[in-house]
Amino acid sequence: MKLASTFKVAPIAIALLTSSAFAADFSQKELAYMPANTQIELFKSGMITPLDVLHAQKAQYEQTNDVVNAVTYDHWETAEKAAKEATERYQNGTYRSMEGVTFAVKDEHHDKGWKVTFGSKLHMNDEPTTHADPMVSKLKSVGAIPVIQTTVPELYFNWVTSTDAWGTSRNPWNTEFAVGGSSGGSGAALAAGYATIATGSDMGGSIRIPSSFNGLYGLKPAANTTPNAALYSYFSGSGPIARSFEDMVMMYNVMAGPDAQWSVPNVGEQEKLSKETQSLEGMKIAYIGDMGTSPMANYVADGMEDAMAVLRKQGATVDTVSFDFDMQMGLLEGVSNLAFSGAMGAPMMDAYAGHTDEMTTYTGGLIKKAISHREDYDGRAQAKTEAEVLRMWTKLSSEIYAKGYDLVIAPTMPTVSVPADYNFITDKPLKEDGHTYDKAVGMMYTLPFNLLGWLPAASVPAGLSPDGVPFGLQIIGKPADTKTVVKVAGAYSKGAPKFFTGDNLPKGVK
Numbered sequence: 224m225k226l227a228s229t230f231k232v233a234p235i236a237i238a239l240l241t242s243s244a245f246a247a248d249f250s251q252k253e254l255a256y257m258p259a260n261t262q263i264e265l266f267k268s269g270m271i272t273p274l275d276v277l278h279a280q281k282a283q284y285e286q287t288n289d290v291v292n293a294v295t296y297d298h299w300e301t302a303e304k305a306a307k308e309a310t311e312r313y314q315n316g317t318y319r320s321m322e323g324v325t326f327a328v329k330d331e332h333h334d335k336g337w338k339v340t341f342g343s344k345l346h347m348n349d350e351p352t353t354h355a356d357p358m359v360s361k362l363k364s365v366g367a368i369p370v371i372q373t374t375v376p377e378l379y380f381n382w383v384t385s386t387d388a389w390g391t392s393r394n395p396w397n398t399e400f401a402v403g404g405s406s407g408g409s410g411a412a413l414a415a416g417y418a419t420i421a422t423g424s425d426m427g428g429s430i431r432i433p434s435s436f437n438g439l440y441g442l443k444p445a446a447n448t449t450p451n452a453a454l455y456s457y458f459s460g461s462g463p464i465a466r467s468f469e470d471m472v473m474m475y476n477v478m479a480g481p482d483a484q485w486s487v488p489n490v491g492e493q494e495k496l497s498k499e500t501q502s503l504e505g506m507k508i509a510y511i512g513d514m515g516t517s518p519m520a521n522y523v524a525d526g527m528e529d530a531m532a533v534l535r536k537q538g539a540t541v542d543t544v545s546f547d548f549d550m551q552m553g554l555l556e557g558v559s560n561l562a563f564s565g566a567m568g569a570p571m572m573d574a575y576a577g578h579t580d581e582m583t584t585y586t587g588g589l590i591k592k593a594i595s596h597r598e599d600y601d602g603r604a605q606a607k608t609e610a611e612v613l614r615m616w617t618k619l620s621s622e623i624y625a626k627g628y629d630l631v632i633a634p635t636m637p638t639v640s641v642p643a644d645y646n647f648i649t650d651k652p653l654k655e656d657g658h659t660y661d662k663a664v665g666m667m668y669t670l671p672f673n674l675l676g677w678l679p680a681a682s683v684p685a686g687l688s689p690d691g692v693p694f695g696l697q698i699i700g701k702p703a704d705t706k707t708v709v710k711v712a713g714a715y716s717k718g719a720p721k722f723f724t725g726d727n728l729p730k731g732v733k
Contacts, residue, residue, distance in 0.1 A: 249271065249275075249279075251279045251282055251283070252279075252283075252416065252728060253279075254271065254275055254276050254278075254279035254280075255276070255279040255280045255282070255283045255416035255417075256416050256466065256723045256724075256728065257276065257419070258419070258465075258466060258467040258469065258470050259321065259324045259419045259420055259465070259467075259469075259470045259473060259474075260467070260469045260470060260473065260498070262276055262323070262324060262419065263321070263322070263323075263324065266309075266313050266318070266322065266323055267313060267318070269313070272306075272309075272310040272313070272323070273306040273309040273310050273313075273322070273323025273324075273325075273368070274303075274306045274307060274310055276306075276323070276325065276419070277299075277302055277303065277306045277325060277368070277370070279416075280325060280370065280416060280417050280418060280419075281299050281370075283415060283416040283417055284297065284299075284371070284415075284417045286732075286733075287395070287415055287732040287733070288415070288417065290393060290398055290731075290732055291392065291393050291395055291398070291411050291412075291415045291732060292374065292389070292390050292391060292392050292393060293371075293373055293374055293392050293402070293407075293408040293409075293411035293412040293415060293417065294371045294372065294373060294374065294408065294412065294417070295330050295340060295372045295373065295374055295389060295408070296337070296338065296371070296372045297370065297371045297372075298334075298337075298369060298370055298371065298372075299370060302325065302368050302369070302370045305368040306323060306368060309322045309323035309366060309368065310323070312366070318366060319364075319365045319366035320365045320366065320473075320477075321362065321365040321366050321367040321473065321477065322365070322366030322367075323366060323367075323368065324366070324367045324368065324419050324420065325367070325368050325369075325370045325418045325419045325420075326362055326367050326368065326369055326370070326418055326419065326420045326421060326422065326474075327369075327370065327371050327372075327373050327408070327409050327412040327413065327417060327418040327420075327421035327422070328358075328359060328369050328371065328372050328373065328409075328421070328422050329372075329373055329375060329405075329406050329408070329409050329421070329422050329423055329424060330342060330372050330373060330374060330375045330408065331375065331379065331424055332356050332358040332359050332422045332424075332461065333352045333355065333356055333359060333372070334352075334355045334359045334360075334363070334369055335352060335353065335354050335355045336351045336352065337351060337352050337372065338350075338351050338352070339352060339372075340388060340389075341375070341377065341378050341379070342374065342375040342376055342377040342378065342379070342384075342386045342388055342389060342583075343377045343378060343386070343388055343582065343583075343586070344387055344388045344581060344582075345575070345578055345581060345582070347388060356450075357449075357450040357478075357482035358422045358449075358450075358461050358478060359422070360482065361477050361478055361482060362422075362474070362477055362478070364477075365477055367420075367477075370417070370418050371412060371417055371418060372408075373406070373407075373408030373409045373411075373412050373421065374386070374389050374392045374407060374408030374411075375404065375405045375406070375407065375408060376404040376405050376407065376583075376585070376586075377582060377583040377585070377586040378571075378582075378586050378590075379404070379405035379424075379426065379429065380405075380585060380586045380589050381404050381405065381585050381586075381647065382403060382404045382405070382427070382428060382429075382432050382647075382663070382665035382666050383401045383402075383403070383404050383407070383641060383643070383644070383645045383646075383647075383665065384401070384402050384403065384404045384405070384407025384408055384411075384433075385401075385583075385643065385644040385645070385646070386583045387582070387583045388583075391643050391644045392407050392408050392411050392643070393411070393643045393731070394411065394414070394436060394437065394643065394692055394729075394731060395411060395414040395415040395437070395729035395731050395732050396414065396437070396438065396687075396691050396692050396693060396729045396730060396731050397690050397691045397692050397730070397731045398643065398731040398732065399642065399643060399690070400436070400639065400640070400641060400642065400643055400690060400692045401436060401639075401641040401642065401643050401644075401645060401665075402414075402433055402436055402437060402643070403432040403433035403434075403435065403436035403437070403665070404429060404432060404433065404665075405424070405426075405429040406421070406422075406423030406424060406425075406429050406430055406433045406441075406464060407432075407433045407436075409421035409422060409423050409433060409464050410423075410433025410434060410436060410437035410439055410441075410464060411433070411437060413437060413439055413464060413465070413466055414437040414438060414439070414466075414723075414729050415729065415732060419465075419466075419470070420463065420464065420465045420466075420470055420471075420474050421463075421464045421465070422461060422463070422464070422478075423441060423461065423462055423463070423464045424459065424460065424461040424462070425443040425459065425460060425461075425462060425669075425673065426456070426458060426459035426558070426562075426673060427558055427666045427669060427670045427673050428443075428635075428665065428666045428668075428669025428670055428673070430442065430443050430462050430464060430682070431443055431635050431669050431680060431681070431682035431695065431697060432635065432636060432665055432666070432669060432682075433464065434464055434635070434682040434683075434695055435635035435636050435639060435682050435693065435694050435695030436636075436639055436641075436692060436693065436694075437693060438466075438684045438693030438720070438722040438723070438729075439464055439465065439466055439682075439684070439693075440464070440465050440466070440467060440468050440470070440471040440681065440682070440683055440684070440712070440716070441462065441463065441464040441465075441471070441681065441682045442462045442463055442471055442475055442679065442680075442681045442705075442708070442709075443460065443462055443669075443672070443673070443679065443680045443681070444460045444461070444462045444475070444478075444479065444679055444705065445460075445676075445677050445678060445679040445700075445702065445703045445704075445705055446458075446460060446676040446677045446703075447490055447491070448460065448479050448480075448490065448493050448679075448703070448705065449461050449462060449478050449479050449480075449490065450481065450482045450490050451490070456561075456562075457676040457677065458558060458561055458673040458674060458676040459673070459676070460676070461478065462475065462478065463475045463478060466722070466723045467716075467723075468498070468683070468712055468713055468716035469498040471681075471712075472496050472497070472498045472709055472713070473498065475496065475705075475709075476495050476496060479493035480492050480493040493705075494706060496705065496706055496709045497709070497710075497713075498713070499713070500713050500714055500716075500717055501710050501713065501714060502537065502538045502714070503534065503537045503538040503539035503710075503711065503714045504538035504539075505538070506538070506539040506540070506629050506711070507539070507540045507542070507627050507628050507629055508534060508539050508540065508541045508542070508628060508629060508630060508631070508632055508711070509541075509542055509544040509546070509623050509628040509630075509631045509632070510527065510531055510541055510542065510543045510544065510631070510632050510633070511544055511546040511623070511631050511632070511633050512527070512543070512545075512546070512633060512634075513633075513634070513637065513667075513668070514546060514547065514548050514633060514668065514671060515546070515547030515548055515549060515550075516548070516550075516554070516667045516668065516671075517637050517658070517660060517661055517664055517667045517668075518637065518658045519634050519637040519638070520637060520638040520640065520655050520656050520658070520688070521656045522686065522688050522689060522694070523634050523636070523637060523638065523639075523685075523686075523694055525686075526634075526685040526686035526694060526696070527632075527634055527685065527696065529685070529686065530632070530685050530696045530715065530719075531543075531632075533715055533717075533718035533719065534632075534711070534714070534715055536718060537714040537715065537717065537718070538714075539711070539714075541632075542628075544622075544623065544628075546619075546622060546623065546631075548615055548618065548619075548671055549618065550611070550615075551611055551614065552607070552608070552611055554663065554666065554667065554670045554671065554674070555663055555666075555670075556608075557608045557611060557612070557670075557674050558670060558673060558674065559589075559593070559600075560600065560604040560605060560607065560608040561605060561608050561674075563593050563600035563604075564600045564601060564602065564604045564605040564608075568593075568600050569597075571590070571593070572590065572593055572594050572597060575590050576594055579591045579594075584646055584648050584649055585646055585647060585648045585649075588648045608674070611674075612674050612675060615671065615674060615675060616675055619631075619675070624701060629701075629707060630698065630699060630700045630701065630704070630707055630708065630711060631699050632696060632697060632698055632699070632711075633668055633696075633697045633699070634668055634685070634694070634695070634696065634697060635668060635669065635682040635685075635694065635695035635696060635697045636664070636665055636667075636668055636669070636694060636695070637658075637660065637664055637667055637668060638653065638655050638658075638660065638664065638688075638694075639688050639692045639693070639694045640653070640655050640688060640690060640692070641653065641664075641665065647662035647663060648662075650662075668697060669697070672697075672699050677702035677703060678699050678700060678701065678702060679699070679700045679703070679704065679705040679708045680697055680698065680699045680700070680708070681697070681698045681708050681709070681712045682695040682696070682697055682698075683695060683696050683698065683712050683715055683716065683719055684696075684719050684720045684722055685719070685720065686720055687720070691730055691731075693720075693722065696715070698711050698712055698715070
């Protein structure tokens with residue numbers, strides 16, 4: 224707690240104190256970046272109130288979002304009312320489990336009456352939504368407060384967040400670089416201190432990639448553990464993004480399982496996971512490196528060595544295992560087959576035919592390609608990809624799990640040295656440390672575990688690039704075994720880089 228440049232606790236907090244004649248002073252940044260679990264304890268004690276945190280985060284937004292550009296619409300006015308109610312609930316003892324914790328909402332999820340733009344000019348004038356989706360309604364039901372909607376690539380079709388509709392989102396750690404995608408605005412908003420937690424979704428790495436770029440904890444859930452409007456899209460699911468391990472788990476425990484008002488038949492009850500650190504004694508972990516897809520930058524390789532040392536210190540046996548998925552088709556071909564042969568296919572092609580020139584280059588290009596090859600996206604394409612997925616799983620299970628390993632780890636990304644507005648359609652391939660990367664490099668290490676969608680996968684902070692941009696470690700579990708992923712992430716967090724504490728805050732914006 225700093226005494227210089229303090230952000231005063233609101234007068235209402237002083238009125239709430241019954242056993243103390245004073246309230247604590249915290250700096251604006253301390254309040255804005257304070258973990259949810261810490262906030263809740265201080266809310267209960269009366270040392271701070273939800274209004275104090277809200278005001279600090281709003282100030283962060285007003286000071287830096289003109290540069291970071293992570294927000295589509297803000298909801299500070301309604302959030303102010305909700306924070307006042309939350310303050311009163313702490314006073315009268317009726318607070319709920321996440322009362323007063325603010326959250327950012329990906330421009331995909333929504334509250335009732337909000338506008339969703341999908342990052343596209345074509346949707347800027349869409350009608351407001353008529354209902355809240357479960358990612359928002361579940362969090363609100365336990366007292367959390369939505370404050371902003373966050374930027375995405377157009378139609379979520381990129382791993383960098385830059386669109387004609389909303390412009391380029393920039394990394395708070397170094398604004399020359401990308402925030403990731405598709406949940407890029409959510410990642411940047413947390414790194415910039417605009418909210419405490421954020422929603423994300425992941426079809427090709429869209430939670431894990433922004434978590435890596437922004438120094439965050441993010442969890443891609445195993446298939447059929449969180450509500451998903453696309454019932455048959457086992458390769459896609461919504462999940463939590465947070466600045467701390469404990470906050471990620473708390474958020475997941477609310478998001479997972481069926482929703483009372485918006486239930487779908489493919490989501491069953493989920494076990495509540497523990498935020499407590501557990502020993503990794505007796506656990507056997509395989510580090511599978513680049514999986515035969517694309518070499519990693521030198522600093523990422525060094526960071527993985529450090530990460531393995533942390534896990535070994537926590538008691539695990541960690542072996543470096545030579546493993547290659549030996550893909551028989553391109554990763555993008557695989558996920559395109561699943562997407563365009565299924566729920567996203569014909570309806571999307573029909574809706575956007577004739578409008579591709581009004582889209583951001585990468586989205587228009589992908590849709591044009593899908594339309595021109597419409598006949599290729601049928602049951603045969605889906606069957607081909609599902610056969611490939613089965614082959615991938617057989618290879619992973621026989622070469623790794625059958626040899627006694629409990630889970631696998633890998634880098635989240637080969638490199639984070641990616642310009643903020645990188646366009647994988649029009650720009651040249653990235654080069655680093657003697658490597659020339661495929662234009663889809665951001666997804667190379669994450670997408671296999673969307674094709675293998677039953678595998679839960681978390682991204683946790685692993686280090687900083689020479690440019691000061693965070694990069695991450697991926698922890699991937701066996702089918703539906705989120706519990707072990709979280710156990711390993713929790714143990715690792717005790718020795719992980721400590722971002723968002725003390726002076727270790729993003730340097731790109733002041």
